[in-house]
Amino acid sequence: MNYKELLIFDITGEYGHFRKYNTTTSPLTYSVPTRTAIAGMLGAILGMERETRDGRYAEDIVPVQEFFSKEKCGVAVQVISPVKKENIGFNLINTKTSFYDLTRAGHTQTEFELVKDPHYRIYLAMEDQSKFEELSERIENKRHHFTPYLGLAQFTAQVDFVQRATGHMVTSNGNMVEIITAVNLSKVVGNPPVEFQRELFYSANNMPIAMNRERQVLEYSEVLIEKSGKPLHVRVSEYLTVEGIGNILFL
Template sequence: MNSKEILIFDISSEYGHFRKYNTTTSPLTYSIPTRTAIAGFLGAILGMEREVADGVYPDGATPVQEFFSKENSDIAIQIINPVKKENVAMNLINTKKSFYNLTKAGRTQIEFELLKNVRYRIYFGLKNNESAFNELTERIKARNHHFSPYLGLAQFTATIDFVDVKQSEFIENSKKRFIEISTAVNLSKIKEEQPIDFDYSAMYSANNMPIEMNRNREVQEYSEVLIEKNGLPVKAKVENYYRIEDYGNILFL
């Protein structure tokens, strides 16, 4: 049996914002954190070294993007609270007038689309690094975060609640049946025709999201990610998935 140990924890905040890459003047937000955002979130908890300049890291430091790459880690995201959004005007520095002189620059108001009363469940596995996995688990249990993690913007400090550490079971869907997946579904991992069994009473949303970055913060992979906005399972013809007792079937991004 192919299985792996999975850390399960919840993240929540009054507000969150995960900016869509193709919005400019009025920033829009994804309905869930991107995989790259969660990688940064985990790096903050562990206190991983940050850049000293663009693409430049202290000697011996492994960039967060590489430490939590798809090759080294598994991340799945489940919606717990239904997705709610509202527009809020935020005061920003008016860099059109001056970039360095804040008094001269003054303020400008920009309307942001924000997520309201968010709560997500994160399923996390780390390959070939038991010590880092255990440290992350203990820090989350004790709420001993090296840096304060936040949901997209620094003012949206996150609350982290430890849920469980469980063994997951790898299952092949050889009969190509529809499987109820509790987490966001990366559609690039599904090769079947008509791969989703839509429930027309549900509320679905799909967005092209960044999945992986390199150390220079250049996106290496985008994928179409499907969610159900109220947190209901998505029925999909996945080739394989992981089952976690008491928590359902999950699919890593």
């Protein structure tokens, strides 16, 4: 993959909900969008077709999660605004017993945990240069094919072009490095692998990293962030440095 060319853009909104896979009646949210959620947003912007039915795609259609797989695409996410969460009740309608007559359907209020005023910066590298150019043009000129959203359809995402930049892969020899993006803890090495600072607030969650075309999760990893957006200090074998911006790690 060509890591040198990076597309950098911001995603913001009023609320976001990136549902944790292990929550049931009161859905909890991750503090940052998962790699799989970001792939979905990029697919919406490009207008990539979804399946005709579960797991079935039209001929010559590459599913979003395969197109933006780790082997073909690098994705890093940075916290720009401090992570704030809020619980809000949603009135859900039971359509199983009365889909066409909602007056007879049962109503259930479910409390959702939401990220309030989310603001993230995404760093993207792609193997497919043609799609990279198209995505860059669409984001810069706000020509989204479908409306991107922050986890749930009612939470529309504002996507703003920041810049295109050049990155350089650096071998760290196991030294402690300052990283400005979320860190996939499967990539850290040495002892101690992470240097925590007392005045900062850290959060680590087991997040989906890769899915197949049936939307089955192929890989989970612990992902570490500093909740106010401060850099992390970790030991890694290699990282990407972006001149004038800082060091990043792909999820």
